Amino acid sequence: MSISKNNNQEIWKTALGEIETKVPKSSYETWFKFPKTQGKQISEDCFLIESESVFISEYLEQRMYSVISDVLSKLLDKELELKFKVLGAPLHSEENTKNSLQDNNRLSLSLNSNYTFENFVLGASNELAYAASIAVSENIGKTYNPLLIYSDVGLGKTHLLQAIGNKLLEDGCKFYYLTCEEFTNEYIKAIRTNKTELFRNKYRNADALLLDDIQFLIGKEQTQEGFFHTFNSLHLSDKQIVITSDRPISSLKLLEDRITSRLSGGLVVDIQLPDYETRLDILKKKVLLKGIKIKQEILESVSNKLYHNIREMEGSLNKILALSELTGKELDIESVEELLGTTDTNSYFADPEQIILKVAKYFQIEISDLKGKSREQNLVIARQIGMFILREDSQMNLTTIGLLFGGRDHTTVLHGIRKIQADAATNQNLRRDLLAIRSSVINN
Numbered sequence: 035m036s037i038s039k040n041n042n043q044e045i046w047k048t049a050l051g052e053i054e055t056k057v058p059k060s061s062y063e064t065w066f067k068f069p070k071t072q073g074k075q076i077s078e079d080c081f082l083i084e085s086e087s088v089f090i091s092e093y094l095e096q097r098m099y100s101v102i103s104d105v106l107s108k109l110l111d112k113e114l115e116l117k118f119k120v121l122g123a124p125l126h127s128e129e130n131t132k133n134s135l136q137d138n139n140r141l142s143l144s145l146n147s148n149y150t151f152e153n154f155v156l157g158a159s160n161e162l163a164y165a166a167s168i169a170v171s172e173n174i175g176k177t178y179n180p181l182l183i184y185s186d187v188g189l190g191k192t193h194l195l196q197a198i199g200n201k202l203l204e205d206g207c208k209f210y211y212l213t214c215e216e217f218t219n220e221y222i223k224a225i226r227t228n229k230t231e232l233f234r235n236k237y238r239n240a241d242a243l244l245l246d247d248i249q250f251l252i253g254k255e256q257t258q259e260g261f262f263h264t265f266n267s268l269h270l271s272d273k274q275i276v277i278t279s280d281r282p283i284s285s286l287k288l289l290e291d292r293i294t295s296r297l298s299g300g301l302v303v304d305i306q307l308p309d310y311e312t313r314l315d316i317l318k319k320k321v322l323l324k325g326i327k328i329k330q331e332i333l334e335s336v337s338n339k340l341y342h343n344i345r346e347m348e349g350s351l352n353k354i355l356a357l358s359e360l361t362g363k364e365l366d367i368e369s370v371e372e373l374l375g376t377t378d379t380n381s382y383f384a385d386p387e388q389i390i391l392k393v394a395k396y397f398q399i400e401i402s403d404l405k406g407k408s409r410e411q412n413l414v415i416a417r418q419i420g421m422f423i424l425r426e427d428s429q430m431n432l433t434t435i436g437l438l439f440g441g442r443d444h445t446t447v448l449h450g451i452r453k454i455q456a457d458a459a460t461n462q463n464l465r466r467d468l469l470a471i472r473s474s475v476i477n478n
């Protein structure tokens with residue numbers, strides 16, 4: 035069978051017309067519109083789609099394969115394999131493609147479409163990180179660069195990073211989202227195949243690099259070197275870099291201080307453990323996303339339990355959903371309590387004395403001083419921090435908290451809590467203290 039050039043162009047244009055009716059207008063404009071893409075049948079059973087950039091090619095292959103394939107098979111009346119490449123680039127044979135750097139380094143567009151800003155619940159614990167992520171995604175390279183998001187595991191770093199990615203995707207920006215592990219594998223491979231130049235160019239051409247879990251670079255000196263160069267060339271040309279880490283940069287112990295100092299040169303935001311209200315809101319959001327109805331009192335009970343992080347709380351929710359599916363009945367609070375363990379042994383920060391103990395330990399002071407009358411500055415702050423954590427995490431009322439702290443009245447408690455709340459918004463060190471104390475309570 036021979037297919038003329040014109041004929042090919044006709045086919046592809048007709049296909050585009052069909053595709054235009056099947057995908058959102060903005061997607062069509064960004065990814066398909068002629069002459070961004072051109073298509074031709076290159077053999078009996080293979081159709082080649084060429085595009086302006088690697089980025090578009092990879093996007094089409096990963097996200098639009100089935101749409102294109104459906105349209106073409108209807109049009110040509112047969113199933114064809116699709117191949118994608120950049121206009122003018124040589125077409126790799128199957129074997130070559132497998133081994134080529136580009137293929138292996140395919141844009142990790144494996145973004146979870148649920149990880150959006152809309153689906154991210156705002157609370158005092160994460161509002162800075164959220165605001166910074168929004169700012170960055172709306173003005174890449176120009177606001178905070180690099181942006182580093184830091185928290186314990188399971189508190190929403192990946193969610194936020196991918197929310198940035200999903201926004202950039204929508205806006206048609208060129209970016210790479212990948213984990214440091216993927217980055218490392220790719221870099222090692224580039225070295226082994228003498229393709230570090232290609233590696234560098236690839237990232238240099240993007241508008242943004244979103245790199246998840248940088249702690250993975252610890253101990254990998256060669257990759258750190260590669261990371262450093264990539265980082266520099268992007269940073270020098272005002273390309274946006276966003277990085278997540280599950281430990282503070284200072285303890286990352288990355289090769290040479292130069293990396294650490296570059297990272298600290300941008301904005302570092304952290305995510306803390308969410309308070310009760312935020313946990314409840316997150317549960318409600320998750321339930322809504324899953325399209326299921328669960329009684330408010332059950333959600334309240336779930337969000338009132340002891341969790342190390344949100345991921346764990348979602349685990350509880352999934353258990354409940356599984357149970358409800360199994361039994362086919364609407365759940366009552368008793369069966370949920372039984373499933374998740376009683377509130378007695380499991381309630382969130384159940385033991386206030388534990389919190390007080392941990393606060394004292396953290397600041398290396400005596401419990402008696404913490405509860406005592408001294409107005410010494412460091413004691414006052416430690417006391418206020420203790421009150422704040424008790425209030426946020428146990429929903430204990432102000433009077434009871436006052437009693438625990440040596441019989442102070444509720445206005446004193448309220449004043450202390452407000453003070454910490456206000457300071458935490460701007461004081462990184464304070465936020466770090468809070469995080470450390472709360473972690474120590476949980477990981478008791």
Ligand code: ADP
Nearest residue numbers: 153154155187188189190191192193316344345
């Ligand atoms: P990390 O990367 O910090 O380990 P993830 O981003 O994977 O954590 O978050 C774990 C889970 O908790 C995800 O399902 C995420 O959607 C959810 N989650 C965390 N924080 C929030 C939030 N503020 N709103 C909604 N979901 C959240």
Ligand code: MG
Nearest residue numbers: 191192193246
């Ligand atoms: Mg993560």
